[in-house]
Amino acid sequence: MGAEADKRCIVFLGPPGSGKGTQAEILAAEMEIPTISTGEMLRAAVSAGSELGERVEAVMASGALVDDDLMAEVVQARLEHDDTDGGFFLDGYPRTEIQAAHLDRILGEVGGRLGGVLFVTVPEEELVRRALARGRGDDRSEVIHERLRVYREQTAPLVAHYDSRGLLHRVAGHQAIEEVTDEIRRIVGALAA
Ligand code: AMP
Secondary structure: OOOOOOOEEEEEEOOOOOOHHHHHHHHHHHHOOOEEEHHHHHHHHHHHOOHHHHHHHHHHHHOOOOOHHHHHHHHHHHHOOHHHOOOEEEEOOOOOHHHHHHHHHHHHHHOOEEEEEEEEEOOHHHHHHHHHHHOOOOOOHHHHHHHHHHHHHHHOHHHHHHHHOOOEEEEEOOOOHHHHHHHHHHHHHHHHO
């Protein structure tokens, strides 16, 4: 490994409940790089009662997506921190075609690059089962279905988008956590080569 920083971004893409956040955190700890989770950042803002939190709370509770321009501001501000200079994972962003374009612009502005996109797939009935078992505050049944609908409509098109750019790597998420981690570790290792 050279001394020069490589601000490489690896995106974890997948439906809510696919386990992508868990996987990103396991691998990030191993690789000693940060995982930036927009959902976590927004939940922290809501808990802290910040201005951002007040702006996003109702939208989050409904299962809908926060405004693309607001998300771009949040993500750009975070990626300007130098803890991302040695590479980082992005979990939960981008989630719309517009956000994908924003991410390209932001990476250009902060001196980063998109190294790859890991698409974690899980059958929908398993997603619903997992979400109900997890039982977080915003995980009431109708919100779960709304989140899945929003995913299908707004986020799923990113699979074809990144596939056409040669950046997409599919991961079977419906296996034991360790097996999914092994698969992702192999893909990330091959990306670095
Ligand atoms: P998550 O934990 O990633 O499922 O995110 C929880 C909620 O935060 C989502 O349902 C959205 O309301 C909001 N959120 C997180 N990331 C984004 C994003 N990239 N764009 C818009 N809304 C987001």
